[in-house]
Amino acid sequence: MKIYNKKAALNLIEPSYLASLSSLLWVALYYLPIGGALLRLILPLPIIILHLRRGTKNAIEGLIIQFLLLLILMGPVRGTLFLFPYGILSFWLGWCWFKEKNWWVSWSLGFILGTFGFFLRVFALSTLVGENLWVIITRASYGLLDKFIDLFNLPFSPSVLIIQIFAILLIIFQEMVYVLTLHIISFTLFPRLRSSIPDPPSIVNRFLGLDI
Numbered sequence: 336m337k338i339y340n341k342k343a344a345l346n347l348i349e350p351s352y353l354a355s356l357s358s359l360l361w362v363a364l365y366y367l368p369i370g371g372a373l374l375r376l377i378l379p380l381p382i383i384i385l386h387l388r389r390g391t392k393n394a395i396e397g398l399i400i401q402f403l404l405l406l407i408l409m410g411p412v413r414g415t416l417f418l419f420p421y422g423i424l425s426f427w428l429g430w431c432w433f434k435e436k437n438w439w440v441s442w443s444l445g446f447i448l449g450t451f452g453f454f455l456r457v458f459a460l461s462t463l464v465g466e467n468l469w470v471i472i473t474r475a476s477y478g479l480l481d482k483f484i485d486l487f488n489l490p491f492s493p494s495v496l497i498i499q500i501f502a503i504l505l506i507i508f509q510e511m512v513y514v515l516t517l518h519i520i521s522f523t524l525f526p527r528l529r530s531s532i533p534d535p536p537s538i539v540n541r542f543l544g545l546d547i
Contacts, residue, residue, distance in 0.1 A: 350393050353381040354400035357425075361405060361417045375513070376520060378417075379425035383521065386429025387530040394429055398422055412463055419459075420452025420510075428517065432532040438539065442514055449510035476502035 357378060364374040382401070386394035401422065405414035424445055431441035461468045477498045484491055493501070521532050534540075 346389055346393055349385055349389055350397040351400055353385045354397040355404065357381040357397075358401050358404040358408070358417075361401075361421070362408060365409070365413060375421075376516060378421050379428065379517060380521070380524075382422070382425035383429040383432070384525065384528060384530055386426065386433050387525070387532070391430060391433065394426055398426060412459060416456055416459060418452075419455040420449045423452065424448050424514070424517075428514075428521070432521070435533050437533055438518055438535050442511075442518060445514040445517075446507070446510040449514055450507050453506055453510065472506075473498055473502050476505055479505070 360374055360378045360381070364371060364378060367374075382394060382397050385397045398418075401417065402414065405417055408414065427448060428441050428445060457468050457472070477493070480493055480498060480501050483489075484493070518532070518535070522535060525531055
């Protein structure tokens, strides 16, 4: 009988445990009517921690386990959506921090992946529900832009093209803030979990007052 040492046992247990935790968070994010913002921030953390603690191979195993679990629990469409961007983003951030890449590298491609994933989710969900969700997003963007125009009393009537561009810029800005927030949470939380990420750039540290 093959006897596993402690490290080998942890390499078997941690991917399953953290992948299951991340899967439960995704199910909660998808179905629960409250706590969406908090769950979005927590969702990538288990796979990132797995990557930092156990390396790239185990992180890939964790993503595969998570994908199979969600495929069974939620079906091929909803189960796959976690990859875009949360699964891919968590792997990217974990890889960058495991390789000790600086924040500019992890953040810049991170929000690009997040933006790309957002549009993929919109397309997939539009197909699933049979309604063009991009129309809803552009309407919301128009409402925000209209309030901005009224606030400053601008003699300006936005065209459809400008509204579309404004919606895209809002999505990009949202993902930039989201990925930066993930960096900050990970930097402050992970040392308590016996993991760590590279120190923030000096400009970020001065602006946010992070302790390094």
